[in-house]
Amino acid sequence: MKVDILAFGAHPDDVELGCGATLAKEIHLGKKVGIIDLTQGELGTRGSAEIRAQEAAAAAAILGVSARENLGFRDGFFVNDEAHQLEIIKMIRKYKPEVVLCNAIDDRHIDHGKGSKLVSDACFLAGLRRIETAINGVEQEAWRPKLVYHYIQWKNIEPDFVVDVTGFIDQKMQAVLAYATQFYDLNSKEPATPITSKNFLDSIVYRAQDLGRLINTEHAEGFTVERYVAVNRLDDLM
Numbered sequence: 351m352k353v354d355i356l357a358f359g360a361h362p363d364d365v366e367l368g369c370g371a372t373l374a375k376e377i378h379l380g381k382k383v384g385i386i387d388l389t390q391g392e393l394g395t396r397g398s399a400e401i402r403a404q405e406a407a408a409a410a411a412i413l414g415v416s417a418r419e420n421l422g423f424r425d426g427f428f429v430n431d432e433a434h435q436l437e438i439i440k441m442i443r444k445y446k447p448e449v450v451l452c453n454a455i456d457d458r459h460i461d462h463g464k465g466s467k468l469v470s471d472a473c474f475l476a477g478l479r480r481i482e483t484a485i486n487g488v489e490q491e492a493w494r495p496k497l498v499y500h501y502i503q504w505k506n507i508e509p510d511f512v513v514d515v516t517g518f519i520d521q522k523m524q525a526v527l528a529y530a531t532q533f534y535d536l537n538s539k540e541p542a543t544p545i546t547s548k549n550f551l552d553s554i555v556y557r558a559q560d561l562g563r564l565i566n567t568e569h570a571e572g573f574t575v576e577r578y579v580a581v582n583r584l585d586d587l588m
């Protein structure tokens with residue numbers, strides 16, 4: 351199955367937190383979107399791998415994504431090596447996205463920066479035809495995404511461009527809240543973490559509001575690029 355946009359996250363919920371509204375908008379406009387989670391988030395303080403898998407499926411349904419897979423890498427300990435790159439190359443060649451979205455290049459959780467570089471490196475390698483991969487014995491063709499962008503999650507990274515997501519913030523927050531074990535819940539008996547505070551949940555909305563303010567709209571999500579943002583005409587830029 352081909353998708354237009356493939357979003358990768360080190361943990362289930364990274365994609366929703368970082369670019370959920372952008373994906374909701376693109377899906378609304380007719381694009382096909384897939385999500386690949388690198389780990390099951392099994393080291394997370396709250397919930398379990400099984401519960402998080404159910405939450406991830408619910409969040410995917412809320413956003414309307416066409417496919418979601420989990421690569422089962424080791425939470426906290428996966429590395430950027432050939433074995434891990436090959437698994438990501440397989441996903442890129444399977445779904446053939448024009449655009450790949452992945453974790454912030456630097457963030458509080460060490461898996462985010464690692465996942466970011468791993469996916470970015472694999473996007474390049476996926477285009478080299480002499481790297482052979484197969485799924486279920488069927489050889490894959492080389493495929494390189496045209497664009498690789500990094501969403502912003504915990505740290506306030508200065509974006510290189512922002513997407514107007516006005517009208518899609520509620521859908522994003524519904525998808526985020528599908529991870530009921532992970533975020534603010536007064537009734538939870540599990541230990542508190544930096545992401546279980548009300549402040550964290552509020553920050554997702556107020557960052558979108560603030561980025562929206564800066565481009566004169568209601569809400570926006572920010573991204574960074576590794577290369578230049580290219581446009582055909584000056585007025586392609588809002």
Ligand SMILES: [Zn+2]
Nearest residue numbers: 360361364459
């Ligand atoms: Zn994460």
